[in-house]
Amino acid sequence: MFDFMTLEKVREKGPLVHNITNIVVANDSANGLLAIGASPIMASAKEEMDELAKMADVLVINIGTLDGELVTAMKIAGRAANVAGTPVVLDPVGVGATSYRRKVVQELLAEIQFTAIRGNAGELAAIAGEAWEAKGVDAGVGTADVLTIAEKVANEWSTVVIISGEVDVISDGTRFAKVANGSALLPRITGSGCLLSAVCGSFIAVQDDAFRASVEACASYAVASEYAEIELERKLPGSFRPQFLDALASWSVEKTRAKAKIQESGEHK
Template sequence: MSIGSWLTRVRDQRPLVHNITNLVVTNVAANTLLALGASPVMAYAHEEVADMASIAKSLALNLGTLDPEIVVAMRLASTAANRTGVPIVLDPVGAGATPYRTRAAQEIIDGHQLAILRGNASEIGILTGAGGSVVGVDAGQASEHLIDAMRAFATEHRTVVVATGPRDLVTDGQAVWELANGHPHLAAITGSGCSLTAVIGAFVGTVDTCDPHLYAEAAIAAVTCFNVAAERAAAHAAGPGSFQVALLDALYHITPEQIDEAARVRTL
């Protein structure tokens, strides 16, 4: 299956993505999913998160603005998702910045089966044991041992690990892929990484079986689609403000053929 054909799957199936995300980017993530062709829902109440996760096609968790109520909601939703075979994407925003964030991410990882763990290189390095540094919720220095640690973590936890940055890395524990699309403007707007997590949720939501290799293919396609759209948006943007609008337009208009033509993916 080509990378671009995954976008066709998303648009044809219009998967419902249950997001428990941070307060800063709720609207941005929802609009990103709508522009892509997926269906977003934001449900946080303890009384309904398990029910919502059970009927969704994927569950996207984002630790950006944590509080105890949100952490409990994530655990309830994750338990329901595992019970019903709904894939979970975890974005451990700021893991390593404070003990609370690191502990919250680790408890979700230890207590539930993830389909995808997606963070910046520093967050992923800290959670996989490679080391790294985080400044607030931004990446600091990544570890030179990141790739080996990602592969070992993916194998141990039967999951796919995605580390994003100047180069994006994806592994299912066997192969490791490097993705080279994207644009610097993504680092200049709020919520680009958080929106990408939601996009990954849409792509893995089209996978019918709990197969780490298929989840890896879906993650590669999601990251590439988002980053190629960013490249196209940047060509029409005067700066970060207009880029954010142009990115939604680019996701709405982009075609599978454009993605396949522009994709820069290689196996390491």
């Protein structure tokens, strides 16, 4: 099912990815999108959200650094994107960490139809209402089954769920896939998950099947990180960051096909 040609579609079409994101990761997310051939716009003024919804090929909402004005802009942008038929991706950063974040995400889910939601296991567990010990914006620890969490959130909100971790889990509620790739250095650089959300958005923008787009995005991203680590003389995060950006820029479909470890199933039992 997965031919990994979505990356080539991104490079061919150069989708405009509207990011309402956090101040920690905006630069890295923009550069990462440019590296894969997408066209980022980082804009959060509520006054221009309606216009941008008509221009953008996808909207990516990231709640990493919240304030009231930003939340208002997110809601306006999300609703306008829904009206325009533009796909919307949510990255619920640290949603389980504070009551304010939980409230904001609940409001966003109630007002906006999301095409995909990408986060770590702790964040998706919080959305699913499953017990999990949050650790700030990190995944934390919990015993709930990740596949069950993915299925529950996907079906409740009619969306594709992407749960990042040592093994990524992707589901649309009826189809499931696991991607068992990725460098151990990825969690050691801030914003690697946020960039993945943006990359997933760019793939979704050019591929009608959001589940397929998400699986191919996760696999391409993870395998690229493995190649970046191989090229390093010193296996350290400061060296890894620019090497990973270069790996994304020089990435090929053939490399993903050769190394991707994907397990797919039609149902979760």
